Amino acid sequence: MLPVGEHWDLSLRTLGARAVRKALADSGNLQPDAIYIGNGLANILSHQANLGALISDEAGFPGIESCTFEAAGASGAAAFRAACMAVQSGLVDIAIALGVEKITECDGSTAQAAQDLILNYEFEGTNGLTVSAGAAIIAQRYLSEYHLDRSVFQNIALQSYQHAQGNPYAMYRNGITEAIYQKQPMKNHPLGLFDVSSLADGAAALVVTREELIPEESRDDMIRVLGSANAIAPLSLHDRHQLLQYRAASQSAASALRKAGLSLSNMDLLEIWDAHAIDVVLAMEAIGLAIEGEGWQTDMTTLSSMGGCLGRGNPLGASSAYQLVETVLQMRGEAGACQIGNLPKTAFVQSLGGLGSTAITHILGH
Amino acid sequence: MLPVGEHWDLSLRTLGARAVRKALADSGNLQPDAIYIGNGLANILSHQANLGALISDEAGFPGIESCTFEAAGASGAAAFRAACMAVQSGLVDIAIALGVEKITECDGSTAQAAQDLILNYEFEGTNGLTVSAGAAIIAQRYLSEYHLDRSVFQNIALQSYQHAQGNPYAMYRNGITEAIYQKQPMKNHPLGLFDVSSLADGAAALVVTREELIPEESRDDMIRVLGSANAIAPLSLHDRHQLLQYRAASQSAASALRKAGLSLSNMDLLEIWDAHAIDVVLAMEAIGLAIEGEGWQTDMTTLSSMGGCLGRGNPLGASSAYQLVETVLQMRGEAGACQIGNLPKTAFVQSLGGLGSTAITHILGH
Amino acid sequence: MEAPRHWRLKKQRYSLTGEVCPHCSAKIFPPRDVCPECGQEAKTAFQFSGKGEVFSYTAITDAPAGYQDQAPYAIALVKLNEGPIVTAQLTDLGTEPVRIGMPVEMVTRRIKDDGNERGVILYGYKFRPVMQG
Amino acid sequence: MEAPRHWRLKKQRYSLTGEVCPHCSAKIFPPRDVCPECGQEAKTAFQFSGKGEVFSYTAITDAPAGYQDQAPYAIALVKLNEGPIVTAQLTDLGTEPVRIGMPVEMVTRRIKDDGNERGVILYGYKFRPVMQG
Ligand SMILES: [Zn+2]
Ligand SMILES: [Zn+2]
Numbered sequence: 001m002l003p004v005g006e007h008w009d010l011s012l013r014t015l016g017a018r019a020v021r022k023a024l025a026d027s028g029n030l031q032p033d034a035i036y037i038g039n040g041l042a043n044i045l046s047h048q049a050n051l052g053a054l055i056s057d058e059a060g061f062p063g064i065e066s067c068t069f070e071a072a073g074a075s076g077a078a079a080f081r082a083a084c085m086a087v088q089s090g091l092v093d094i095a096i097a098l099g100v101e102k103i104t105e106c107d108g109s110t111a112q113a114a115q116d117l118i119l120n121y122e123f124e125g126t127n128g129l130t131v132s133a134g135a136a137i138i139a140q141r142y143l144s145e146y147h148l149d150r151s152v153f154q155n156i157a158l159q160s161y162q163h164a165q166g167n168p169y170a171m172y173r174n175g176i177t178e179a180i181y182q183k184q185p186m187k188n189h190p191l192g193l194f195d196v197s198s199l200a201d202g203a204a205a206l207v208v209t210r211e212e213l214i215p216e217e218s219r220d221d222m223i224r225v226l227g228s229a230n231a232i233a234p235l236s237l238h239d240r241h242q243l244l245q246y247r248a249a250s251q252s253a254a255s256a257l258r259k260a261g262l263s264l265s266n267m268d269l270l271e272i273w274d275a276h277a278i279d280v281v282l283a284m285e286a287i288g289l290a291i292e293g294e295g296w297q298t299d300m301t302t303l304s305s306m307g308g309c310l311g312r313g314n315p316l317g318a319s320s321a322y323q324l325v326e327t328v329l330q331m332r333g334e335a336g337a338c339q340i341g342n343l344p345k346t347a348f349v350q351s352l353g354g355l356g357s358t359a360i361t362h363i364l365g366h
Numbered sequence: 367m368l369p370v371g372e373h374w375d376l377s378l379r380t381l382g383a384r385a386v387r388k389a390l391a392d393s394g395n396l397q398p399d400a401i402y403i404g405n406g407l408a409n410i411l412s413h414q415a416n417l418g419a420l421i422s423d424e425a426g427f428p429g430i431e432s433c434t435f436e437a438a439g440a441s442g443a444a445a446f447r448a449a450c451m452a453v454q455s456g457l458v459d460i461a462i463a464l465g466v467e468k469i470t471e472c473d474g475s476t477a478q479a480a481q482d483l484i485l486n487y488e489f490e491g492t493n494g495l496t497v498s499a500g501a502a503i504i505a506q507r508y509l510s511e512y513h514l515d516r517s518v519f520q521n522i523a524l525q526s527y528q529h530a531q532g533n534p535y536a537m538y539r540n541g542i543t544e545a546i547y548q549k550q551p552m553k554n555h556p557l558g559l560f561d562v563s564s565l566a567d568g569a570a571a572l573v574v575t576r577e578e579l580i581p582e583e584s585r586d587d588m589i590r591v592l593g594s595a596n597a598i599a600p601l602s603l604h605d606r607h608q609l610l611q612y613r614a615a616s617q618s619a620a621s622a623l624r625k626a627g628l629s630l631s632n633m634d635l636l637e638i639w640d641a642h643a644i645d646v647v648l649a650m651e652a653i654g655l656a657i658e659g660e661g662w663q664t665d666m667t668t669l670s671s672m673g674g675c676l677g678r679g680n681p682l683g684a685s686s687a688y689q690l691v692e693t694v695l696q697m698r699g700e701a702g703a704c705q706i707g708n709l710p711k712t713a714f715v716q717s718l719g720g721l722g723s724t725a726i727t728h729i730l731g732h
Numbered sequence: 733m734e735a736p737r738h739w740r741l742k743k744q745r746y747s748l749t750g751e752v753c754p755h756c757s758a759k760i761f762p763p764r765d766v767c768p769e770c771g772q773e774a775k776t777a778f779q780f781s782g783k784g785e786v787f788s789y790t791a792i793t794d795a796p797a798g799y800q801d802q803a804p805y806a807i808a809l810v811k812l813n814e815g816p817i818v819t820a821q822l823t824d825l826g827t828e829p830v831r832i833g834m835p836v837e838m839v840t841r842r843i844k845d846d847g848n849e850r851g852v853i854l855y856g857y858k859f860r861p862v863m864q865g
Numbered sequence: 866m867e868a869p870r871h872w873r874l875k876k877q878r879y880s881l882t883g884e885v886c887p888h889c890s891a892k893i894f895p896p897r898d899v900c901p902e903c904g905q906e907a908k909t910a911f912q913f914s915g916k917g918e919v920f921s922y923t924a925i926t927d928a929p930a931g932y933q934d935q936a937p938y939a940i941a942l943v944k945l946n947e948g949p950i951v952t953a954q955l956t957d958l959g960t961e962p963v964r965i966g967m968p969v970e971m972v973t974r975r976i977k978d979d980g981n982e983r984g985v986i987l988y989g990y991k992f993r994p995v996m997q998g
Contacts, residue, residue: 008869008872008873009873010873011488011870011873013897014897014898017897017898017899018898021898021899034596040415041409041415043407043409043410043480043483044409044410046487047483047487047491048483048486048487049406049407049436049438049483049484049720050436050437050438050483050484050601050719050720050723050724051436052436052437052598052724053438053598053599053600053601053614053719053720053723053724054486054601056598057598057599057600057601057605057901058897058898058899059899060899060901060904062598062599062600062613062901063597063598063599063613063614063617064597064598065595065596065597065598066437066596066598066724067435067436067437067440067441067444067596067724068435068436068437069433069434069435069436070415070416070417070418070433070434070435070436071416071418071432071433071434072415072416072419074433075433078433082448082451084455084457085448085451085452085455085457085458086451086455088455088456088457089450089451089452089454089455090454091450091451091454091594091625092451104869105867105869105870106867106869107867107868109796109797110867112794112796113796113797114409116796117409117413117414117415117416118415118416120414120420120819121412121413121414122377122737122741122762123762123818123819124819125413126843126844126854126856127807127819127820127821127843127856128792128795128796128799128802128805128807128821128843128844129807129819130792130794130795130796133790133792133807136790137788137789137790137807137808137809138788139790140788140789140790140832141787141788141809141832144788144832186791186793187794188790188791188792188793189790189791190790191790228457229431230400230431230432230433231429231430231431232418232419232422232423232428232429232430232431232432233419233423233428233429234419234423234428234768235416235419235420235423236819237809237817237819238809238816238817238818238819239423239768239817243787243788243809247428247429248419248429251429259457353416353419354415354416354419357416357419358416358418358419358432358433374736374739374740375740376740377737377740379764380764380765383764383765383766384765387765387766412737423768424764424765424766425766426766426768426771428768470736471734471736471737472734472736473734473735475929475930476734478927478929479929479930482929486952488870488874488895489895489951489952490952492976492977492987492989493940493952493953493954493976493989494925494928494929494932494935494938494940494954494976494977495940495952496925496927496928496929499923499925499940502923503921503922503923503940503941503942504921505923506921506922506923506965507920507921507942507965510921510965552924552926553927554923554924554925554926555923555924556923557923600901602952603942603950603952604942604949604950604951604952605901605950609920609921609942
């Protein structure tokens with residue numbers, strides 16, 4: 001994991017290769033058979049395809065297996081799920097899941113336009129919609145349907161920025177006060193500047209393997225993947241039967257929990273997607289932690305414990321890999337100032353892509 | 367599988383969804399759990415990311431698993447390999463591998479520039495290299511090293527265009543004569559226009575599952591995946607220790623054959639990557655069917671039996687899915703005018719991405 | 733927008749031509765091969781009236797390239813009277829504040845200024861408040 | 866080429882600054898974190914002489930956008946005297962036909978005309994035949 005931020009001095013290949021090597025060092029220097037790369041925008045922002053060959057060779061592993069995965073914000077989680085399936089299939093012994101995104105190669109408006117590619121270009125993008133405007137449209141309908149005002153987002157945002165203060169890899173580490181939040185400029189009404197995550201560079205990687213291949217001395221640090229699921233919903237907002245139901249999030253959560261044989265009440269830690277504050281609200285309702293209209297009333301203590309996309313920063317295709325790495329740190333007791341009280345034994349990690357059109361969930365345990 | 371060509375009237379989502387539905391109909395109407403999508407350039411050419419949600423929903427399957435795979439020309443094969451691993455892991459019952467590429471959304475120069483993203487942008491692309499020029503540089507060195515002239519490519523090209531004549535899904539179905547070949551304009555010396563494949567739209571899909579889930583009446587059509595492997599080599603030509611050795615192709619071939627417990631001499635059909643004529647030459651040498659300097663002397667009868675990228679046309683990220691579908695047709699005896707003499711019992715299918723920087727091999731059997 | 737895509741989407745953009753499902757009578761926009769209601773094939777053209785109401789909306793001030801001369805603008809999900817929802821800009825708003833439930837109707841307007849990109853200037857549907865009278 | 870990338874790659878482009886591996890003495894270009902010869906870390910800067918020979922080459926007539934005013938041009942893999950190979954355009958060829966083994970040396974030239982893209986004009990290394998005499 002590298003700090004999220006503006007790495008003007010590092011290219012895409014260097015960012016990715018460094019995260020891979022850090023993860024391998026952490027694993028007790030395992031030798032990978034495969035590197036699965038989650039990335040969203042290299043084609044546009046770095047004019048670079050086929051990252052599999054570029055980054056894996058740069059990391060020092062010509063000859064191994066590699067390719068790139070894209071599922072918008074959930075790209076890194078898609079790579080991680082693929083790593084789990086590859087190992088479970090027996091065809092791969094040691095796989096790395098890397099999430100990497102290089103945003104600062106271009107000016108901000110190019111990066112913004114690239115992010116908007118997760119919309120339906122023909123029927124959303126060309127009509128002038130942007131991703132944050134799409135989130136705002138969902139949020140507006142939510143507030144109207146439940147007779148609420150936009151202050152319901154305040155707690156979610158404040159907590160994310162507060163959690164990020166203790167995270168040395170986070171981009172926003174000064175926190176924000178209620179007063180500052182309430183004076184924020186609107187990004188797209190009813191979502192303000194602090195309700196929408198900011199794009200930034202980042203790279204984070206995890207090593208996936210079978211227990212018996214882990215060196216004895218590293219085995220205490222091992223975290224198990226107990227369940228994994230990926231589900232999609234219609235990409236376009238106008239194609240959704242129920243705009244306020246994040247269907248992919250419910251299906252993916254239920255399916256991952258079922259595979260793990262666990263329920264939400266067993267979870268000590270929840271890492272929920274917060275690219276926009278409304279995402280947290282609807283994810284909480286979708287996975288069943290809140291009833292409809294009350295997802296904003298959440299106790300945020302064990303949510304986005306290292307700052308989430310809002311506080312940590314949002315390196316798109318890499319963000320879901322950060323979620324997973326951060327969860328591993330919490331479960332190992334290595335989360336430093338972000339460490340939650342009781343060492344979590346089980347964790348629920350859900351990543352969303354494309355305004356809830358893709359949801360990938362992992363259940364981690366000891 | 368849809369015909370390769372210029373589908374001005376079909377969008378990316380329609381192309382992809384139709385191929386998915388055709389494959390499902392062929393399978394006896396299985397219901398998929400996952401759709402893995404191989405695609406290279408939608409971000410650029412269709413301004414569209416997150417195809418997983420877009421295409422899977424369009425095909426009528428909201429709620430299932432989906433994401434996109436990119437490995438340059440081998441993208442479709444990467445999706446197919448992922449489908450095999452997902453099924454083998456037991457986490458997925460029925461997976462679809464779709465390769466889809468929409469080229470004609472833009473003018474030709476945009477598509478050309480997009481194709482060049484598989485080069486190292488910082489040290490190849492910005493110095494003015496193109497993909498076909500890269501292939502030509504390899505070819506030039508080959509001719510020089512072995513004291514040959516460019517007529518060595520003639521047989522490979524003529525056979526591909528000849529095979530395509532019988533393939534109703536191919537783009538070039540008129541064949542070319544020796545006289546026409548010899549009068550071809552140079553694309554990038556020593557490669558002529560007919561030695562370099564042309565980009566076009568295409569979509570092809572395959573259903574992957576366990577035998578017992580296939581309806582009784584469709585089981586005769588079943589083809590087994592006996593081996594699968596993916597290997598990368600340095601992306602940039604200047605980073606390769608031996609320019610004329612397609613290392614990824616050798617490693618991936620050897621590894622897939624080892625997993626299948628078979629050798630090349632067992633193979634009744636070979637589907638080899640021919641985006642450029644030189645790719646065939648070096649792949650033949652890399653996989654061990656020819657010694658160094660003699661890969662061009664190949665008997666082409668059972669190679670690219672339905673026209674390959676040269677004759678069928680090259681829908682980039684979809685081409686490797688076409689290779690797999692074409693091989694299945696041959697093995698079922700459904701290849702029509704392209705059908706090779708004896709029904710092949712085993713086949714070797716190798717797809718290359720990025721001038722040999724990625725190679726994915728599958729061994730299929732009855 | 734590039735010429736081939738523009739040509740393909742012309743009917744849909746200029747006149748809100750969608751589909752009606754021959755199996756379950758669901759009205760569909762944008763057109764697609766498979767009816768999202770019943771899962772069967774749908775290819776019968778259907779002309780929408782262009783009348784509907786605002787389902788939700790927001791305002792865009794930091795518009796993307798090609799839309800900057802229109803900013804700030806309101807963008808909405810519009811629920812058509814026939815059922816489907818479309819994403820579109822609102823226009824001709826005057827001093828009336830946008831609200832959920834506001835009746836609107838389709839008009840054809842310039843959607844995007846292509847700037848230095850190649851290709852045609854893009855026209856298509858926007859929605860305006862229904863005139864009282 | 867966008868400004869941040871241009872700034873980052875300036876040294877490498879203007880003066881062929883690469884690395885030398887402190888472990889196995891391999892010379893490396895372009896710079897990378899891990900020595901491709903011995904797999905250990907390499908970060909010591911190394912200034913290449915800019916002399917080398919053509920390892921292979923071709924001609925480009927259908928140049929990509931930004932390179933069209935230079936077409937037709939020759940592009941080559943140049944094997945530097947210190948070992949590494951670099952991809953670069955050949956320039957100042959005069960009437961001499963390019964051949965494998967031809968001695969060449971680095972010069973700094975305009976690489977790309979940015980056209981209507983934002984950003985700086987790109988200069989960097991090309992190679993020309995070594996003058997006899
Ligand atoms: Zn219907
Ligand atoms: Zn070294």
